[in-house]
Amino acid sequence: MLPTTRYDARRRVRGTLAFAVLLAAFALLIIYLFPTIAESSADIDAFIESLPESFREGFGAETYTTIEGFVAAELYQTVWVLLLGLYMAYAGGGLLAGDIESGHLYLVLAAPISRKRVAFEKFLALGLPIIVLNVTMPLVVFGGTVAIDYPLDPYYLLVVHLLSIPYLLVCSGIGMALSTVLDRGDAAQRSALALVFLLFLLDSVTLGTDVEWLGAVSPTRYLDPTEILLHETIDLVDPLLLLLVAIVLVLVSLVYFQHRDL
Amino acid sequence: MAVIEVQGLTKAYGDTLANDHLEFSIESGEIFGYLGPNGAGKSTTIRQLMGFQSPTEGTATMFGHDVRNDRALRQAKARIGFLPGEPGFTPSVTGRELLDYQAELKGDERRAELLDLFTPPLDRPVREYSTGNEQMLGIVQAFMHDPDLLIMDEPTSGLDPLKQETFHEFLRAERDRGTTVFFSSHILGEVRRVCDRVGIIRDGRLITVEQVDELLARGGKQVRLHAEAPLTESDLDIEGIVEFETEGREARFTFTGDYNDLFAALANRRIVDVEIDEPPIEEVFMHFYGGED
Numbered sequence: 001m002l003p004t005t006r007y008d009a010r011r012r013v014r015g016t017l018a019f020a021v022l023l024a025a026f027a028l029l030i031i032y033l034f035p036t037i038a039e040s041s042a043d044i045d046a047f048i049e050s051l052p053e054s055f056r057e058g059f060g061a062e063t064y065t066t067i068e069g070f071v072a073a074e075l076y077q078t079v080w081v082l083l084l085g086l087y088m089a090y091a092g093g094g095l096l097a098g099d100i101e102s103g104h105l106y107l108v109l110a111a112p113i114s115r116k117r118v119a120f121e122k123f124l125a126l127g128l129p130i131i132v133l134n135v136t137m138p139l140v141v142f143g144g145t146v147a148i149d150y151p152l153d154p155y156y157l158l159v160v161h162l163l164s165i166p167y168l169l170v171c172s173g174i175g176m177a178l179s180t181v182l183d184r185g186d187a188a189q190r191s192a193l194a195l196v197f198l199l200f201l202l203d204s205v206t207l208g209t210d211v212e213w214l215g216a217v218s219p220t221r222y223l224d225p226t227e228i229l230l231h232e233t234i235d236l237v238d239p240l241l242l243l244l245v246a247i248v249l250v251l252v253s254l255v256y257f258q259h260r261d262l
Numbered sequence: 263m264a265v266i267e268v269q270g271l272t273k274a275y276g277d278t279l280a281n282d283h284l285e286f287s288i289e290s291g292e293i294f295g296y297l298g299p300n301g302a303g304k305s306t307t308i309r310q311l312m313g314f315q316s317p318t319e320g321t322a323t324m325f326g327h328d329v330r331n332d333r334a335l336r337q338a339k340a341r342i343g344f345l346p347g348e349p350g351f352t353p354s355v356t357g358r359e360l361l362d363y364q365a366e367l368k369g370d371e372r373r374a375e376l377l378d379l380f381t382p383p384l385d386r387p388v389r390e391y392s393t394g395n396e397q398m399l400g401i402v403q404a405f406m407h408d409p410d411l412l413i414m415d416e417p418t419s420g421l422d423p424l425k426q427e428t429f430h431e432f433l434r435a436e437r438d439r440g441t442t443v444f445f446s447s448h449i450l451g452e453v454r455r456v457c458d459r460v461g462i463i464r465d466g467r468l469i470t471v472e473q474v475d476e477l478l479a480r481g482g483k484q485v486r487l488h489a490e491a492p493l494t495e496s497d498l499d500i501e502g503i504v505e506f507e508t509e510g511r512e513a514r515f516t517f518t519g520d521y522n523d524l525f526a527a528l529a530n531r532r533i534v535d536v537e538i539d540e541p542p543i544e545e546v547f548m549h550f551y552g553g554e555d
Contacts, residue, residue: 003366011354103350107403110312110344111367112336258332261315 004108004118008125012091016129019087023079023133024140030074031067031144038065038150053208067150068230071141076160076225084133084164085171085196085220091129092175093192095122098185100262109262116254119180123250126172134161156232160225163234166242167223171196173249174219180257219245263326265290265411265442266311270320273306280306282466283320288444288459293437295457295474296446303466304446305347308415311444312344324411340368343409347416347446349400353389357382357399361406369407376402379428393420401429405436412436414445418452430456451540454478482518484541489513490532498527516541 037044044064063069096119099105108118138157145152175192182188196219203218215221222238264287273281280303288294298304309315311322313335325341327334351360361373361384377384380398382391391399397420404412418426433443433456447453453460454474461471470477482502487493493513495506502519511534517524 003363007359007363010359011352099350103346103348104352105350106309106312106314106344106346107349107351107364108367109314110339110342110346111364112340113367114332114336259316262309 002121002124004113004121005124005127008122009128012125012128016132019129020133020136023084023137026079027075027137027141028144031071031141031148034067034070034145034150035148037070038067062226062230066230067145067152068156069226071145071152072160072226072229075141076164076229080137080160080164080225081167081220081223082197082200084168085200086193088126088129088168088171089175089192089196090189091126092123092172092177093179093189094185095119095126095176096179096257097182097188098179100183101185105262115258119176119254119257120250123172123176123253130165130168130172134165137161152229153232156229159234160228163228163236163239164223164225166239166246167219169246170219170242170249173246173253177249177253177256180253180260263290264288266294266322266324266444268307268311268320268322271307271310271317271322272319273303273310273315274318279466281310281317284463284468286461286468286471288442290442291437291440292458293433293443293445293456295453295460296444296463297448297450297453297460298446298463299448302463304448304463305415306466307463308347308413308446311413312339312342341410343404343407343412345400345404345412345414345417347419349396351388351391351396351399354387356387357384357391357395360388360399361403364403365406371406372408373402373406376405379432380425394422394425397421398425409441411442412444414443416447417445418447418449426452450481454540480518481541482516484539485515485517485524486535486537486539487513487528487533488535490534493531497531498524500524500527 048062048064062073064073096105099108105118109115138154138161142152142154142157174195175188178192178195179185179188182191199218200220203215203220206212206215219242222242224235224238227233227235266288268284268286271281271284272279282303284307296304296307306315310317311324311329313329313332316330322329324335324338327338329335355363361370364370365373380401382395382399382402388396388399397417401417404414418429421429430452437443437458457474459471460474460477462469462477482504489511492508492511494508495503498506498515500519500523502517502523504516504518506513506515508514517538
């Protein structure tokens with residue numbers, strides 16, 4: 001079953017674990033800092049209020065005096081949405097172009113297996129980092145907040161992770177689309193990184209301006225951990241929209257890949 | 263029925279015709295050498311046969327399946343072993359992992375037998391492999407599902423002479439049990455040793471397809487004679503001497519005639535040294551297929 005997925009996933013184990021450890025360490029560090037900030041006499045929320053709106057919104061910073069607001073802004077809005085989004089775009093960019101360039105795909109496609117199937121199985125292998133990180137992170141974050149005695153509501157924590165999966169799939173899909181179009185592996189990976197980062201910036205800088213609609217092309221607009229963690233509101237429309245976009249990106253990539261010259 | 267049937271196969275990259283209306287067929291159970299200098303368009307043909315690139319014009323069939331039809335070609339691929347020009351193995355995997363993966367894709371009933379002949383270090387990651395070891399791993403994966411047709415792009419490049427000989431012997435044995443082999447090469451000697459027929463391609467055009475014996479008779483040998491007294495072309499007034507050149511007491515020419523005539527003509531000369539060798543492939547092209555067209 002799924003030989004290409006397993007083959008590719010095995011190549012991702014080490015990187016995924018390293019990334020999981022790194023993220024966990026960063027999460028624990030952030031959480032460890034929280035009591036000091038919550039108990040300090042400085043009025044941090046007034047300071048946040050004084051920041052430009054695009055900055056506040058871009059980083060989801062509303063309040064640092066509750067654990068929900070703090071973790072949402074310091075961990076999820078930045079590290080999770082931006083860093084992991086970039087990571088998945090980079091991984092997606094490496095799906096095909098690098099293997100086309102090295103000739104590895106010739107070896108695989110010489111077997112009686114369709115191109116679409118190979119490409120789709122490769123995309124499925126990206127499920128490994130997505131699943132592993134979405135399992136380890138909530139555990140680490142929840143454990144961390146319990147340890148400092150400011151426990152987060154585990155339900156909303158899990159919802160943040162669940163609803164970030166469509167977003168991560170879109171980032172992976174952007175990478176994959178570039179990986180089918182471009183011929184060089186590093187070019188596909190770098191342009192996927194650049195594109196996701198530019199979309200994130202576009203979303204942030206247009207917030208609260210007359211051209212706010214411009215940022216609507218960015219997947220980051222459709223995922224708001226602050227909304228879920230702090231305000232405990234769950235919106236399913238945006239994640240479904242992201243899921244749809246991810247499916248379209250993957251389908252278009254598959255069709256294009258089926259017909260291109262290698 | 264021909265195993266491979268190439269019909270007007272044409273591939274253009276922009277203005278360059280990498281393959282220009284190629285036309286040839288390969289019969290079941292023969293070893294067909296696809297010979298040409300680097301950049302002649304050999305790999306382009308192979309990539310189209312394998313369905314990696316679509317022809318600009320014309321087509322080809324393998325086991326009767328059109329290479330332009332992915333679904334049909336997949337049926338043919340179950341019976342094909344393929345060795346690309348530069349096998350792009352994932353550097354971090356071990357040879358064994360790669361073979362296991364390939365086995366899942368297409369089967370490996372002959373793996374053990376092949377690993378007796380070709381011996382890549384299976385438990386080391388491919389990044390530590392020499393070119394020869396990579397090539398051996400490529401050969402094992404190409405043959406391990408016991409295909410009826412082998413398509414190989416420069417299969418012996420990087421192999422040491424001993425392994426090359428093993429490979430040639432193995433190819434001949436495969437041919438004798440009915441396997442069809444299509445491989446490209448830029449080395450005339452290799453084609454001469456193993457092929458039944460050869461197709462010669464240059465600048466994207468198929469110059470000739472013929473039996474290897476006939477080609478060799480036409481291609482001749484390169485002769486270098488070091489005589490005690492300088493030789494001139496008129497000293498050797500016999501058939502089959504082309505491109506005669508001298509430098510001091512050394513004469514050089516391509517010889518397509520009868521050796522007995524040559525030795526008779528040299529009988530009353532004091533010869534210091536003589537060398538008779540395969541002509542480089544470019545010379546074969548130059549002499550017999552027109553140089554500058």
